[in-house]
Amino acid sequence: MEDKIIVKNLSKIFGKNPEKAIGELKKGKSKNDILRELNQKVGVYDVSFSVKKSEIFVLMGLSGSGKSTLQRLLNRLHEPSQGEIIIDGTDITKLNKKELRNFRRKHFCGMVFQNFAILPHLTVQENVEFGLELQSVDKPTRAKKAIEVIKLVGLEGHENSYPDELSGGMQQRVGLARGLAVDADILLMDEAFSALDPIIRRQMQDELLEIQDRMQKTIIFVTHDLDEAFRLGNRIAIMDDGGIVQIGTAEEIISRPANDYVKAFVVDMDRSAIFTAASVMQPVEDTAFEGDGPRTILRKIRKKGLTGILMTNTRKELKAYIRASELADYINKNKDAENIPMNEGLLHEPASVEENTPLNEIINMYTDHEFGPIAVVDKQNKVKGVIVKGAVIAALSESYIPGENGKT
Numbered sequence: 001m002e003d004k005i006i007v008k009n010l011s012k013i014f015g016k017n018p019e020k021a022i023g024e025l026k027k028g029k030s031k032n033d034i035l036r037e038l039n040q041k042v043g044v045y046d047v048s049f050s051v052k053k054s055e056i057f058v059l060m061g062l063s064g065s066g067k068s069t070l071q072r073l074l075n076r077l078h079e080p081s082q083g084e085i086i087i088d089g090t091d092i093t094k095l096n097k098k099e100l101r102n103f104r105r106k107h108f109c110g111m112v113f114q115n116f117a118i119l120p121h122l123t124v125q126e127n128v129e130f131g132l133e134l135q136s137v138d139k140p141t142r143a144k145k146a147i148e149v150i151k152l153v154g155l156e157g158h159e160n161s162y163p164d165e166l167s168g169g170m171q172q173r174v175g176l177a178r179g180l181a182v183d184a185d186i187l188l189m190d191e192a193f194s195a196l197d198p199i200i201r202r203q204m205q206d207e208l209l210e211i212q213d214r215m216q217k218t219i220i221f222v223t224h225d226l227d228e229a230f231r232l233g234n235r236i237a238i239m240d241d242g243g244i245v246q247i248g249t250a251e252e253i254i255s256r257p258a259n260d261y262v263k264a265f266v267v268d269m270d271r272s273a274i275f276t277a278a279s280v281m282q283p284v285e286d287t288a289f290e291g292d293g294p295r296t297i298l299r300k301i302r303k304k305g306l307t308g309i310l311m312t313n314t315r316k317e318l319k320a321y322i323r324a325s326e327l328a329d330y331i332n333k334n335k336d337a338e339n340i341p342m343n344e345g346l347l348h349e350p351a352s353v354e355e356n357t358p359l360n361e362i363i364n365m366y367t368d369h370e371f372g373p374i375a376v377v378d379k380q381n382k383v384k385g386v387i388v389k390g391a392v393i394a395a396l397s398e399s400y401i402p403g404e405n406g407k408t
Contacts, residue, residue, distance in 0.1 A: 004185070004218045005051040005074065010083030012069055015040025018081035031241045043069035043078070045242045054216040058233035060223050066242040067222045068190055074220060075108050075188065076100055087186070105135055109179040109187040109217065118163050118174045124150065125159040127174050131182045142181075149177045152211060169200035176208070180215065190222045205231055226265055230254075230274055238262055250274050271395065272360035277353045280362075280395045281376040281385030287312045290319060294331050294340045297322060308372050310350060316382045320347035321372045352377045355384060359395055362387060 013021045013034075021040045024033070031042040044066045051057040059067040072078040074085060076092060085092050087107055095103055111117075118127045125146050132142035150159055153173040163171055172192065179187050193201045205228065212219065223229050229236045230250040237247045238261075246258035254274050257263040285304040288297040288311040301309050301324045311320040326346055334340045351365055352375040365374060366389055376385040 001052045001054070003050045004053040004055070004088065005220075006084075006086040007050070007074075008048050008084040008086070010047045010070075010073060010085065011045045011081045012043040012073055012078055013040050013045075013081045014043055022082060042066075042242045044073060047083070047242075047244050049237060049244060049247055051218060051220065052234070053218055054212075055234045056212060056219045056221055056232050058221045058223060058229040058236045059239060060226065060229040060236055061239035062224060065239040067224075067239050069242075070239070071188055071190055071220055071222050075104055075186075105182075105184070107185050109182045109184045111188040111190060112172075112175045112179050112192045113190050118171060118178070120163050123160050123162055124155060124166070124174055124177075127163070128177045128181050131178055135182070145181050145183070146177075149180045152180065152214075153177045154207065167200075168196055169204060172196060172204060173207075176204075176211075180211070180217075185218055187217045187219045189219060191224070192221070193228065194223070194225070201228075208232065226269065230269070238265065251276075251279055270360070272363060273358055275359040275395050276355065277357045277359075277362060277374075277376045277387060278355040278385075280359065280391040281355075281387050282391060284310065284375075284383055284386050287316075287383065288322060289314060292342075294327060294342055294346075298324070298327050298331055301327070310373075310375055310383060310386065311347065312383055318350055318352055318375050318377055318381050318383050321350040321375075322346050323348065323372065348372070350375050352381075353387075354379065359392065362392060366392065 011018075011022055015021060015038065017038065017040065021034050021038055021042065022045075024038065025042065025045055029037075031045075034040055034042050047070060059070055061067050069078060073080055076085075080093055083093070087103075090103065092100060092103060119130065122130065125143070128146040128150055129142045132145060137145075147159070150156060153176055155170060155173050155177065158166065158170065163174065166174070172195075176192070193204045196204060209232065221229075221232055223232075230253075233250065235247060235249055236253060237244045238253065239245065240261050246253060246262050248256070251274060253262065254266045254269055254271060257266055285306060286300045286309065288300060288309050290311065290313050292300075292311075297309060297311075300306075301322075306324060308321055308323045310318060311322060312318055323346075330343055330346060331340060351372065353362060353365070355376055355378065362374060374387040375383055376387060378384055
């Protein structure tokens with residue numbers, strides 16, 4: 001997937017002499033040294049990373065780590081002290097004010113904040129139209145667009161309500177709708193759900209993921225909440241003291257923390273909620289095909305030393321699971337027959353999950369499932385791999401690393 005945003009050696013120093021501060025940082029001075037000796041604050045220092053098109057890229061860290069500053073640098077709400085910000089091939093640090101204003105209108109949806117930032121004297125629809133009005137979009141066009149996104153975020157029927165008539169979750173939906181209405185490529189969200197109670201917050205996370213599935217924006221999401229970061233982010237950048245400590249998927253970060261700072265973040269994470277079927281699945285040794293005779297299937301099972309085998313059609317679509325012991329008994333009872341027909345009683349309903357199924361759901365399936373491995377399938381029900389109970393147990397160990405520990 002192509003890069004939407006490329007950041008190179010980006011720094012932001014708040015103070016009168018950022019060049020001197022950057023020079024001292026290069027010599028090894030700390031953020032606290034710069035504040036104490038030069039009375040300048042290091043917001044972000046020497047950060048480089050890229051964001052893929054249509055990716056949810058999460059910036060997370062403790063208060064003061066630089067995550068919100070970095071996000072505001074991406075559309076030059078803060079002016080960089082040094083570095084490049086390349087969006088769709090354009091280095092926006094080199095744009096003048098007029099060029100930047102036009103670039104923002106085309107590429108940025110605006111920002112969705114923790115405090116909602118909606119206008120109390122305007123109705124829901126008027127709030128959603130506000131960004132389009134600033135862009136001089138005509139009234140009929142902006143009204144049509146506003147109604148579309150109001151429906152998208154689940155506020156249909158509240159178009160004429162005022163903010164004080166809405167719950168906190170509904171007010172946050174207004175802020176999200178206003179950002180989406182502009183219909184630009186990049187959406188910036190700064191602690192957007194932090195003010196909501198846990199149940200509403202979870203609902204808003206679900207809705208954001210559903211909306212993203214349809215709209216495919218590039219989203220830069222700032223949060224201090226690791227659970228939220230891991231749930232929403234395609235990749236997460238963990239920040240500390242104005243720098244990025246580690247970038248990776250949730251699985252990469254929890255299984256390969258870059259240092260003790262990251263380890264402290266992830267130590268209490270529920271691994272079973274982070275790892276997925278794709279993390280623990282193993283290659284399928286062999287499959288039986290519809291039309292294979294019992295003797296052919298038993299030969300495949302014995303050749304690979306299996307306790308059972310998945311049956312698919314020629315398109316690799318999952319059809320059944322056959323237990324080796326039952327098949328061997330059936331063949332033995334009919335050993336004098338020249339052609340043994342397949343007995344439907346040998347074809348068991350296979351357990352299956354999709355690749356993104358969390359491990360905690362798979363554990364529950366093993367509790368309910370009497371026999372056999374769990375097949376991993378894609379949305380077309382084609383077999384991609386298989387999960388055995390030992391792999392599930394191994395994944396709960398702190399030493400487990402996806403791609404290693406026996407998994408290929």
